[in-house]
Amino acid sequence: MRRRAGRYLGRRPIQIKPPRGVLSLSFDDIPASAWRAGGPVLGAHGLKATFYVCGGLAGGTNLDLPQFETEDLQALYADGHEVGCHTFEHVSSLAISPRVLEASWARNAAWVAERLDGAVMDTFAWPFGDCALEAKSGAARRFKLARGVRDGVNAGRADRTNLQAIGLESRRIPGYDFDALCAEAAQTNGWLIAYGHDVSDSPTPYGCTQRDIERLILSAKAAGLEILPVSRAFDRVTG
Ligand SMILES: [Zn+2]
Numbered sequence: 001m002r003r004r005a006g007r008y009l010g011r012r013p014i015q016i017k018p019p020r021g022v023l024s025l026s027f028d029d030i031p032a033s034a035w036r037a038g039g040p041v042l043g044a045h046g047l048k049a050t051f052y053v054c055g056g057l058a059g060g061t062n063l064d065l066p067q068f069e070t071e072d073l074q075a076l077y078a079d080g081h082e083v084g085c086h087t088f089e090h091v092s093s094l095a096i097s098p099r100v101l102e103a104s105w106a107r108n109a110a111w112v113a114e115r116l117d118g119a120v121m122d123t124f125a126w127p128f129g130d131c132a133l134e135a136k137s138g139a140a141r142r143f144k145l146a147r148g149v150r151d152g153v154n155a156g157r158a159d160r161t162n163l164q165a166i167g168l169e170s171r172r173i174p175g176y177d178f179d180a181l182c183a184e185a186a187q188t189n190g191w192l193i194a195y196g197h198d199v200s201d202s203p204t205p206y207g208c209t210q211r212d213i214e215r216l217i218l219s220a221k222a223a224g225l226e227i228l229p230v231s232r233a234f235d236r237v238t239g
Pocket of ligand 1: 028029086090127128
């Protein structure tokens with residue numbers, strides 16, 4: 001019920017109208033492999049992605065996988081990738097008050113600025129895709145946009161506080177036709193956003209292989225999509 005409220009109510013409509021369709025690639029939480037195995041695929045294609053960071057996960061483990069080290073974050077940022085906010089503690093907005101969420105955003109912002117030479121994160125990904133209605137106005141104030149995890153191409157009117165995204169996740173990938181999704185983004189002048197987690201030959205249900213990333217990139221190129229990190233894509237799609 002509360003998930004549906006966050007989806008249907010409190011929308012901040014934007015018109016998606018890029019000169020041509022756009023794809024954005026993003027990685028949440030940042031398992032170490034997202035950068036160490038995903039980065040080379042992006043690099044081979046000369047592409048930049050968005051990495052949604054929780055300062056509180058640095059150097060830790062999640063789903064038995066090592067998370068990024070501060071040096072990974074610094075390396076990807078130095079390489080020109082976008083760093084976006086994913087709360088400090090990786091907490092669901094449905095589990096905390098807007099005030100506590102604001103504090104988490106502020107703590108993550110300070111943590112990142114200290115390590116990335118004053119960098120300011122201007123896009124946000126809802127942890128677990130959980131978008132609480134009462135948290136949307138705060139997200140709209142602090143960020144250009146917030147990204148969820150609901151499938152689909154963003155086209156026409158979209159809610160900038162809960163943008164749709166497909167999962168580069170082994171549990172979801174079999175249900176997708178990358179060529180068809182990219183063709184849809186091209187035909188509608190839409191914006192396809194993908195998010196993943198770990199990257200390896202034996203990914204978790206929430207991760208993918210290097211080949212999966214490669215397949216999506218090739219589909220996007222074949223469809224003539226422009227491939228941009230989320231923040232820059234937002235500027236492009238909103239003119
Ligand atoms: Zn996450």
